[in-house]
Amino acid sequence: xxxxxxxxxxxxxxxxxxxxxxxxxxxxxxxxxxxxxxxxxxxxxxxxxxxxxxxxxxxxxxxxxxxxxxxxxxxxxxxxxxxxxxxxxxxxxxxxxxxxxxxxxxxxxxxxxxxxxxxxxxxxxxxxxxxxxxxxxxxxxxxxxxxxxxxxxxxxxxxxxxxxxxxxxxxxxxxxxxxxxxxxxxxxxxxxxxxxxxxxxxxxxxxxxxxxxxxxxxxxxxxxxxxxxxxxxxxxxxx
Amino acid sequence: xxxxxxxxxxxxxxxxxxxxxxxxxxxxxxxxxxxxxxxxxxxxxxxxxxxxxxxxxxxxxxxxxxxxxxxxxxxxxxxxxxxxxxxxxxxxxxxxxxxxxxxxxxxxxxxxxxxxxxxxxxxxxxxxxxxxxxxxxxxxxxxxxxxxxxxxxxxxxxxxxxxxxxxxxxxxxxxxxxxxxxxxxxxxxxxxxxxxxxxxxxxxxxxxxxxxxxxxxxxxxxxxxxxxxxxxxxxxxxxxxxxxxxxxxxxxxxxxxxxxxxxxxxxxxxxxxxxx
Numbered sequence: 001x002x003x004x005x006x007x008x009x010x011x012x013x014x015x016x017x018x019x020x021x022x023x024x025x026x027x028x029x030x031x032x033x034x035x036x037x038x039x040x041x042x043x044x045x046x047x048x049x050x051x052x053x054x055x056x057x058x059x060x061x062x063x064x065x066x067x068x069x070x071x072x073x074x075x076x077x078x079x080x081x082x083x084x085x086x087x088x089x090x091x092x093x094x095x096x097x098x099x100x101x102x103x104x105x106x107x108x109x110x111x112x113x114x115x116x117x118x119x120x121x122x123x124x125x126x127x128x129x130x131x132x133x134x135x136x137x138x139x140x141x142x143x144x145x146x147x148x149x150x151x152x153x154x155x156x157x158x159x160x161x162x163x164x165x166x167x168x169x170x171x172x173x174x175x176x177x178x179x180x181x182x183x184x185x186x187x188x189x190x191x192x193x194x195x196x197x198x199x200x201x202x203x204x205x206x207x208x209x210x211x212x213x214x215x216x217x218x219x220x221x222x223x224x225x226x227x228x229x230x231x232x233x234x235x236x237x238x239x
Numbered sequence: 240x241x242x243x244x245x246x247x248x249x250x251x252x253x254x255x256x257x258x259x260x261x262x263x264x265x266x267x268x269x270x271x272x273x274x275x276x277x278x279x280x281x282x283x284x285x286x287x288x289x290x291x292x293x294x295x296x297x298x299x300x301x302x303x304x305x306x307x308x309x310x311x312x313x314x315x316x317x318x319x320x321x322x323x324x325x326x327x328x329x330x331x332x333x334x335x336x337x338x339x340x341x342x343x344x345x346x347x348x349x350x351x352x353x354x355x356x357x358x359x360x361x362x363x364x365x366x367x368x369x370x371x372x373x374x375x376x377x378x379x380x381x382x383x384x385x386x387x388x389x390x391x392x393x394x395x396x397x398x399x400x401x402x403x404x405x406x407x408x409x410x411x412x413x414x415x416x417x418x419x420x421x422x423x424x425x426x427x428x429x430x431x432x433x434x435x436x437x438x439x440x441x442x443x444x445x446x447x448x449x450x451x452x453x454x455x456x457x458x459x460x461x462x463x464x465x466x467x468x469x470x471x472x473x474x475x476x477x478x479x480x481x482x483x484x485x486x487x488x489x490x491x492x493x494x495x496x497x498x499x500x501x502x503x504x505x506x507x508x509x510x511x512x513x514x515x
Contacts, residue, residue, distance in 0.1 A: 056492055082498035090496075094489045098515030099507060107507065108497045123515075140497055 005031040006070065007148055007180050008053065008086075013064035015048055015205070022048045024205035026064070030148065033178040037191055037214055040202035041226040046184045047091055049202070050152045053182075054088035055081040068148070085147030089137040089154055095125035101136065105143050113142030114169050130157035134166055142173040149174050150182045155190035167193035188218050201229050249309035251294040255317045266300030272322050282324060287352040287380070290322035297326045298333050305334040312340075312347035312375075323353040327361045327389075334364040339377075341402075346374035353381045357389040359414075365393040373401030373429060383410040385417035385445075396424045396513055399431030399460070408437040412445035412475065419446075424513055425453040425483075427460035438467040441475025453483035454512050456505070 010028040014021065022045045030036050040046045051059050053066055055078035066074040068084055076084065096104070102120050105113070116135050125133055134154055141149060151170070155163050167190055174181055175194065183194060191199070191214045199214040200207050201221075208229060211217050220229060250269050252260040261269055275282050275295030282295065294308060310321065327333055341347045349371070357363045371377045377399075385391055397404055410419045425433050439447040453462040468477040486508055494504035 054496055056496075058488065058492065077501070078492060078495040079498050079500055082496065088496055090493065094487065094493050096490055096494070096508070096511050098511035098513065104497075104507075107503070108499060110498075123511075144498060 004070075007032045007034070007068065008182075009065075009067040010049075010053065011065040011067070013049070013052060013066070014062040015045075015052060015059055016062050017048075017059075022205050023052070023064075026202075026206055028200070028207060030180050030182060032147070033180055034198070035175055035181045035183070035194060035196045037183045037185065037188070037194075037196035037199040037217075038202055039185055039188055039199060039217060039221065039226075042186065044202045044226075045205035046186075046202055047152055048205075050088055050150045050182070050184055053081075054078065054086055054150060082144060082146075085145070086150070087141045087144055087146035087148070088150045089134070089141055089152060091153040091156065093125050093133055093137055095123070095128070097123050097126050099124045101139065105140060108140065109143040110145045111143060113144075114139055114173060131159075131162040131166075134158065134162075135169075138166065138169050138173075142169065146174070146179055148180045148182065150184065152184045153186060154183065155185055155187075160189075163190055164193060166190070170194060188214070188221070191218065201226070203227070203229060249307045251296070251308040253292070253294075253310045253319075255312055255314050256292070256319065261294075264298075264302060264306065266302055267296065267298040267306070269294060269296050271295070272324060275324065285324055285326075285354055285356070286322050287354065288322065291320050293321035293323045293352075295324045296335075297328075298331055299328045301331045302333055305336060307335070308337045310337075310339045310349070311342055312345055312349065313342040315345045316347075317345065318348040319350065321349070321351045321353070323351065325353070325355045327355075327357045327363050329358045329360055331358075331361045332364075333362070336366045336368065338368040338370075339379075340368070340370040341372045341375050344372045344374055347371075348376045349378070351377075351379040351381075353379070354384070355381065356384045357386060357391055359387040359389060362390040363392070365391065367393070367395040368398075369396065369404075369406075370398040371400070371402035371404060371431075375402035377402055377404045377406075379406045381406075381408045383408070383419065383421075385410070385412050385414070385419055387414040388416040389414075389418075391419040391421070393420070394422045394424065396426075397433065397435070398426045399428070399433060401429040401431050403432050405434045406436070409440065410438070410447060410449070411440045411442065412447050412477075413442050415444045417443070417445045417447075420448045422450045423452070423464075423466075425451070425462055425464065426456065426509060426512070427453065427462050428456040430457075430459040432460065433462040433464070435463065436465045436467070438469055439477050439479065440469045440471065441477045442471050444472070444474035445476070447475070447477045449477075449479040451479070451481040452512075454509065455483065455485050456509070 272290035
């Protein structure tokens with residue numbers, strides 16, 4: 001009997017915000033332990049997809065299913081999805097003034113995670129630089145026990161050194177331990193460090209192409225820009 | 240009953256209309272306001288009016304541990320009428336926490352009139368925690384008087400879980416180099432209502448900052464907050480800021496996406512609001 005490796009199956013997702021289709025009948029799969037990249041231009045629906053999977057209740061699903069380990073989770077609360085193993089690192093997490101990182105992590109902790117000694121005594125994301133916010137989110141989610149980690153623009157606004165630091169934590173705490181990763185990125189620099197096995201392109205709320213070689217995808221985007229990717233099937237297999 | 244103060248026990252404890260404990264403090268006198276009125280005639284012009292209840296705290300030397308007073312209601316239809324007077328003598332550092340609360344829903348009434356005098360070169364770190372429940376009526380007026388080179392750092396936390404709350408604070412920065420930082424936090428939940436006025440008065444070369452912030456946790460609650468700065472000198476430097484808001488949905492989702500239940504996440508946001 002073949003082993004079932006499906007972790008996440010997203011089927012025919014439709015999300016409309018103020019009459020505009022943000023996700024347009026989107027389908028998407030991730031297998032257990034896979035490292036997947038999702039690239040797309042601004043406004044293509046990347047972050048909306050991340051939030052829908054992680055359970056942001058402010059986004060209403062018009063149509064579609066989110067299956068996680070064969071279970072339909074789209075009606076689950078965000079905390080129930082965390083228990084199931086879905087965790088999101090935010091693109092721009094809010095600050096929670098008056099709440100120290102150490103106390104916050106203590107209240108959510110399932111296991112020992114990554115700790116940055118400089119940030120642990122500070123209030124959650126208060127006055128944090130872009131890089132510190134990414135580290136803050138990684139401190140939080142490494143102390144949980146995820147099966148799928150969605151990294152929403154984890155490399156945006158980071159210099160190369162910080163990107164390396166972030167990638168090292170992701171590899172050590174997730175990839176090396178068989179946790180599946182969905183890397184959502186705009187420019188793709190972190191892909192060289194995390195080496196995804198599949199890379200997808202999203203435009204106007206739909207996956208328009210994918211390739212097993214992320215370098216091919218990056219090359220295509222560099223050459224033709226995102227808008228031309230829809231028509232470009234030379235490097236990308238059609239969905 | 241007068242006992243020697245333990246560091247964590249309240250130095251003055253009143254439950255309903257009975258004084259349960261007064262702890263002696265080295266370097267300070269603490270007693271019921273009624274007794275202070277009889278014993279010290281100079282207090283007659285300092286109390287708001289002739290006291291029926293309340294405490295008199297007279298700090299004459301720096302105290303090495305934080306002082307604490309606690310006034311509670313746990314029985315039905317109790318009415319408390321507190322007149323408090325706190326005097327901090329010259330060149331002293333004091334940390335004081337005062338708490339007034341109802342322990343359960345008892346439809347209590349609590350009136351608090353307090354005068355707090357900080358003399359030359361002294362510093363008072365003052366926290367006032369008030370927590371009232373459905374059916375309670377809480378009315379308070381605190382007046383702070385700051386003399387030359389004195390400093391007040393104060394946080395007043397008013398929580399109304401369905402109670403009616405009316406408060407007023409006046410900080411008088413009377414003399415040169417007096418400095419005050421007053422932060423007022425209000426949390427209105429379960430139909431709780433606030434009417435809060437807070438004023439900072441600058442009379443000389445002084446500095447003062449007033450911050451009023453409110454959090455409304457459900458649609459039936461209400462906060463009216465009126466902060467004011469009154470400047471009687473061209474040398475005074477006074478600032479204020481005010482904000483009232485609901486629990487941020489973004490923060491709530493963020494905490495829930497870390498595995499906390501809605502209830503636990505709300506609790507943590509309220510706690511963080513009080514700590515900020």
